[in-house]
Amino acid sequence: MTGTLYGVGVGPGDPDLITLKAYNLLQSVPVIAYPAPAVGDSLARQIAAPHIPNGRREIMIRVSMAPKDALDRSAYDRAAVEIGDILRAGQDVAVICEGDPFFYGSFMYLFNRLEEEFPIQIIPGISSLMACPAAALTPLASRNEVLSILPAPLAEEDLRLRLSQGDAVAIIKLGRHAEKICTILRDMGLMAGAKYVAHATMPNQIVGNLADIDPADIPYFAMILVRRNEVAG
């Protein structure tokens, strides 16, 4: 009997935004793994900290980000081997993920490496896509609106095209691309009304109108919400 690999969303930051299902799993699973930067703490581990019992085996997957957002895949190769050995020995492993495992999550890298050999279950989590509109008190999309999620690293022409088409747009992965995004939104007349949320549901959460924010201050974990056609009702 091999163990099951769980991809567990722990939500956007507020530890209470974890689901009962994820909470219950963390109380019983013997091994908990999580990604972390090359130096420093794991965000997923920090979010879930109040819910992780003492004495669990923990596996920290340190991933260094090379320049240009290239990823050190060998870290996932090694982690897949380590986790695979545990699963093969019959123990379950929960990989905890900030937000949701399948919404732009790095869990994908482990999933791709382990899905053929092992049973996998995903426990969905509250992603930034739900947390940011809640924090900004701004409906994300409604009725027959088209909702587009645009990663800010996309090329400028591509961003302009898609911003001209979406009814509701959430722009993610901002950081050093924020200046470019703000310029485009200003050019297109979309700056007024654009909402800005950083670190949603965390103690350092910032919510405001994008027009009031200095693009140089915008971190990676931030979102811009644009609605082209406000819906009455």
Place this chain on the structure above:
Amino acid sequence: MTGTLYGVGVGPGDPDLITLKAYNLLQSVPVIAYPAPAVGDSLARQIAAPHIPNGRREIMIRVSMAPKDALDRSAYDRAAVEIGDILRAGQDVAVICEGDPFFYGSFMYLFNRLEEEFPIQIIPGISSLMACPAAALTPLASRNEVLSILPAPLAEEDLRLRLSQGDAVAIIKLGRHAEKICTILRDMGLMAGAKYVAHATMPNQIVGNLADIDPADIPYFAMILVRRNEVAG
């Protein structure tokens, strides 16, 4: 002191996919409201049922759906008056919503009617957008992919254009529009690889390849997931 209006996501169906935050609120809030069809039970009420203590004041907002998806707005007008009276008297009211309140949710109609007069807090929920990929074991979007959410009632030309552009697409609100969607996907060579999920996380959940599903059997609460460029990694 007026009460606070809470928009509370209770998740896609599995009662354990409610957040601790929503669960805790339901234990203490004196009034719980929910939408329901003209006849029959409230889906949100059913999902949250195990978590609602006895003796709460409950408000059922019955909304009849006229032909052509037109909505009986007067139901929300009346509910806003009733809820407004309770808030004005100083009691908090939780409006529970299947999925997430701001992701194509009908909570918007109460929000629009009450936001100017009362304090509002949103507790985000697990939406079908997270639950369906989890059920299908299919990553939703990753890296710099553009994710588009397309309501199936859109015009055919519009759907074709957007399907030709998105890297990852989730098609929602299927039901009687499923036949049209399947024809478009087949024409565009996107049927192979398209995943289908109905009633995600509920006892009657169905997961499969869209090619194996009869469009006539597809309900409103279903999702089709299309990825045009599978990402290696």
